Amino acid sequence: MSEAFRDRIDITLTVNGESVEARVPVGQHLTDFLRLELGLTGAHASCEHGVCGACTVQVDGAPIRGCLMLAPQADGAEVWTVEGLTDTAAIKDLQEAFVAKNALQCGFCTPGMLVAAKDLLSRGGVPSRQEIREHMSGNYCRCTGYEAIVDAVETVAQARAGKGAA
Amino acid sequence: MKASVGGYARASDLQHALELLSGSDGLGRVLAGGQSLIAAMNMRLSAGDLLVDISRVSELSGVSDAGDRLLIGALTRHVEIGRNPLIREYAPLLSQAVQYIAHAAIRNRGTIGGALAHADPAAEFPACILALGATLHIEGLTGRRDVAAEDFFQDVFETAIGEGEILTGISIPKTEANEAQVIEEVARRSGDYALAGLCLVKRSAGHRLALFSVGPRPLLARSAMAALDRGDLEGAAEALCDDMDPPSDTQASGAYRQHLAQVLLRRAVARIEGANA
Numbered sequence: 276m277s278e279a280f281r282d283r284i285d286i287t288l289t290v291n292g293e294s295v296e297a298r299v300p301v302g303q304h305l306t307d308f309l310r311l312e313l314g315l316t317g318a319h320a321s322c323e324h325g326v327c328g329a330c331t332v333q334v335d336g337a338p339i340r341g342c343l344m345l346a347p348q349a350d351g352a353e354v355w356t357v358e359g360l361t362d363t364a365a366i367k368d369l370q371e372a373f374v375a376k377n378a379l380q381c382g383f384c385t386p387g388m389l390v391a392a393k394d395l396l397s398r399g400g401v402p403s404r405q406e407i408r409e410h411m412s413g414n415y416c417r418c419t420g421y422e423a424i425v426d427a428v429e430t431v432a433q434a435r436a437g438k439g440a441a
Numbered sequence: 442m443k444a445s446v447g448g449y450a451r452a453s454d455l456q457h458a459l460e461l462l463s464g465s466d467g468l469g470r471v472l473a474g475g476q477s478l479i480a481a482m483n484m485r486l487s488a489g490d491l492l493v494d495i496s497r498v499s500e501l502s503g504v505s506d507a508g509d510r511l512l513i514g515a516l517t518r519h520v521e522i523g524r525n526p527l528i529r530e531y532a533p534l535l536s537q538a539v540q541y542i543a544h545a546a547i548r549n550r551g552t553i554g555g556a557l558a559h560a561d562p563a564a565e566f567p568a569c570i571l572a573l574g575a576t577l578h579i580e581g582l583t584g585r586r587d588v589a590a591e592d593f594f595q596d597v598f599e600t601a602i603g604e605g606e607i608l609t610g611i612s613i614p615k616t617e618a619n620e621a622q623v624i625e626e627v628a629r630r631s632g633d634y635a636l637a638g639l640c641l642v643k644r645s646a647g648h649r650l651a652l653f654s655v656g657p658r659p660l661l662a663r664s665a666m667a668a669l670d671r672g673d674l675e676g677a678a679e680a681l682c683d684d685m686d687p688p689s690d691t692q693a694s695g696a697y698r699q700h701l702a703q704v705l706l707r708r709a710v711a712r713i714e715g716a717n718a
Contacts, residue, residue, distance in 0.1 A: 301446050348494065
């Protein structure tokens with residue numbers, strides 16, 4: 276193999292607001308880096324081919340699939356996981372709405388759902404239920420049948436809009 | 442599963458990327474957004490590749506106005522294609538197509554060049570650029586060449602990109618006054634690959650109709666285009682069956698795909714006529 280190609284690489288990034296330096300295997304998924312190296316087990320490794328959405332995390336302000344991004348590609352990136360979003364209370368109302376509306380049962384999909392919903396809610400306004408469903412369509416839930424998840428996201432959108440107008 | 446990667450190198454610019462590729466002994470694989478490639482590596486459909494990560498090559502990203510054409514860098518992400526004002530104005534087919542491509546999280550990483558180089562016959566962007574009559578720009582260490590969309594897609598996941606070459610961008614003729622562009626597809630769930638789909642462009646020079654998910658590559662429905670130019674919609678719908686020979690698989694039978702294509706053609710024409718009414 277040419278020397279130009281490495282099997283491990285040094286990366287520097289911020290995760291949940293803290294600077295992280297690490298040497299990673301070049302084929303390691305971002306999800307596995309977060310889970311195995313940093314102990315951040317909120318993002319789940321599930322289908323591992325970009326279909327289920329359980330590994331969704333926020334990178335440079337946008338939700339992405341942690342299983343379709345290699346850790347070396349996260350060099351210089353700003354990563355937020357459900358742990359950091361919880362600690363900073365950025366999605367407190369959303370998490371409370373998920374509980375109040377029974378929008379989770381086993382909870383496996385919930386971290387990904389929260390990151391996806393946060394993205395939609397950050398755009399402001401009150402999306403229609405159809406828009407919520409469309410935006411969340413890349414995140415699978417095998418427990419709730421989705422109705423309660425749409426209820427929770429809609430409730431938060433309405434509450435935030437009401438607060439903004441007051 | 443976990444990806445099997447033979448090695449990784451991050452290119453600083455296009456020249457560096459081409460040199461890395463040529464030094465990879467044929468094992469090199471260009472990594473852009475990774476939304477198809479990493480999935481394929483995870484499923485071990487591809488293993489041991491030496492990855493040339495071009496995602497930091499800033500010269501390959503962005504949309505610019507080049508007079509009567511629009512230049513789109515290969516690394517322009519789907520999310521940007523969907524919201525870019527130049528594309529919305531001058532190549533609205535691409536803006537419309539974005540909503541059908543996978544899901545928001547995928548669109549935040551996937552790139553148009555990656556989608557075209559991957560050449561999935563069920564994907565939207567390849568059919569779009571075929572319908573638009575785009576030109577693809579390809580570079581290698583020995584120079585740059587341009588390939589027409591008609592000559593670019595060759596077979597399932599096979600394109601005109603040669604060993605050691607990189608797709609750097611595409612250029613698209615800007616919409617003319619009164620030009621109409623629509624995309625229609627049928628998928629069972631939002632974000633799934635289409636069972637069948639089509640892109641219809643109506644210009645003063647005539648119609649261009651590209652079908653996807655009905656064969657090994659996106660294809661121009663030339664007989665149907667000729668019928669549309671004559672103003673014969675029913676003739677075009679019938680001619681569609683001569684233009685394609687769709688496969689049957691677990692998703693849909695070939696006959697059903699033909700039926701869907703005919704329905705979608707009528708929808709597309711009705712949308713264009715409705716917009717002009």
